[in-house]
Amino acid sequence: MRLSDIALWVFTLAFFIFMILPIAVVVVISFTEAGYAAFPIPGWSLKWFARIFEYEPFIDSLITSLWLGVVATVASCLLGIPAALYLSRARSGWATVITTFLLSPLSMPMIVIGFASLFFLSALGFGISFLSLAIVHTVICLPYVIRTVAAVYRAVPPAYEEAAMILGAGRFTTFREVTLPLIRPGIAAGSLFSFLTSFDNLPVSYFFGSAQTNTLPVVMLAYMEHQFDPSIAALSTLQLLLAIVALVVADRLYGIEKMTVAT
């Protein structure tokens, strides 16, 4: 066996030990019959999954998180796709400035965005509301859509669209019949990242939490701080399952390979 093969084996083993095993432990703990989180588990039970459905704030906040993820993703696509198409082809210096500005939420600490947005949106009269949450989540999701769509669109030769227009297609028809099918993997990848970013977000959602607007991560944090049972592990297992299903569906629809190329 060559040295490079050994190194690859060591790397793979280390990856499984440090990345996969902790997740596997959480999954196993979610099936414990004990009233506290400990490993190895003394016996098997599904009661912590039942607890998720008994505890109303988990379900209410899950619905809020799902809605928020969808609204933020749709808004990010509506704003991000046209911006990405224009900025990808633009040659002016302003385009670089605007692109950097639109991508800036990626490089800012989320907690700063959350805190600043709370005061800014409150001053504008939006206060603690679902609308405020949707606005801020759109801001943090937008870069993912712009990046992925722009990356795919830059790889599309302008000649395709020029050919369609020469053959008589208008701007909208060209977009619908030529551009959109070509950038669809980028939109799918951007939407997936956008949804997952919104769904998992804690630092921004934290500042806009209320009885009506608490998201799942905020409720999970509040629960974990004062309760010791393994229902959070069960909830994490369900979230993991949700992410896997989303990836499988995305793979079937667009192909993970195409989507990862897009990023």
Added chain:
Amino acid sequence: MTMNRRRFLGTAGATTTLLGLSGLPLRAQGGTLNVTAYGGVWEQAIRDCFVAPFEAKTGATATVSLGGPAQWLSQVEANPEQPPLDVLIMSPDLAVLAAEGDLMDDFTVEKLPNLQYIPQEFTDACLGKGTYFDYGVGGITYNKQIVSEPPRSFADFVERVSSGEFIASVPSISYGPTTVFFLWAINNALGGDVDNVDPFFEAMAKMKDNLVFWAGPNDFFNHLASGEADLGIYFDGRTWNHVDEGVDWIDFINPEEGGAMTAVAIQKPKNASDLAWDYLNEVLDAGNQAKFAEILNYGVTNTQVEYSEKLASRVTPLSEANLPPYADIARVRNDWIDRWNREIGM
């Protein structure tokens, strides 16, 4: 279906209206009160012990917002004229900050008849703009299967951990209350004061090879369960909660010098609904507090409360706990954290 400009604008308008309707800013409204609670068992206890009697007596309704004091205080600071919350549950240090920032209303017996049964020092600790209603004490929690003769005092704890007799799990600086229930408590027990924390840092230097740090309360339990630590600094109520969940191998000791009282304050933001006074009075009611204490295994502050036999043996009496000088600690807290980061780092 073709999408012309009129249809597009109509759809966009309808969407915006729907979003707007479901996303109206949260405001304290006439017959509805927005109150706060920590998550899990806390939330259920707040609903059963305080919200239910409040709703029964007033006919009003109360919604419960889950989260934490820093989040709620930020929301009130951002909307002082129309606070989105009517009642705040606060940590003692943030209660002082909120009072100093003139964001909260004064507590008086005229507004809150049950305030007369709460020791005045708890209202004074909130600068008159709030009071404590629940408290725990930070002391020594240990694994009974490993530690047969646990330390009975903080001084003994420091001595025996330093000698390597035990591995101790102690809170890290990233956990908010650490500066009070650990740093101040041990410093106080070793003869220091707010302006002299050398005794604490000298003790930490002696113990450093035999310490593991917990970032959140659940870590502490994991340290003991996994055998990573034998004992540590933890809260009485949380220890009893573990016992009630079937963990029969841990126990708690209130050190001889007295552990630090870590209280939960309640406050009413200025401009919040006046209904909040009715709710707050329920929070301070002896019967409601007794019920609350039974659920959470923590002590409560109304002097008229009579605990059950089981709880009476668990709750650390107020007379055996030390009330930290929260306002003074707030003044030097940043210096302590800075020194901790330089000398301890965790």
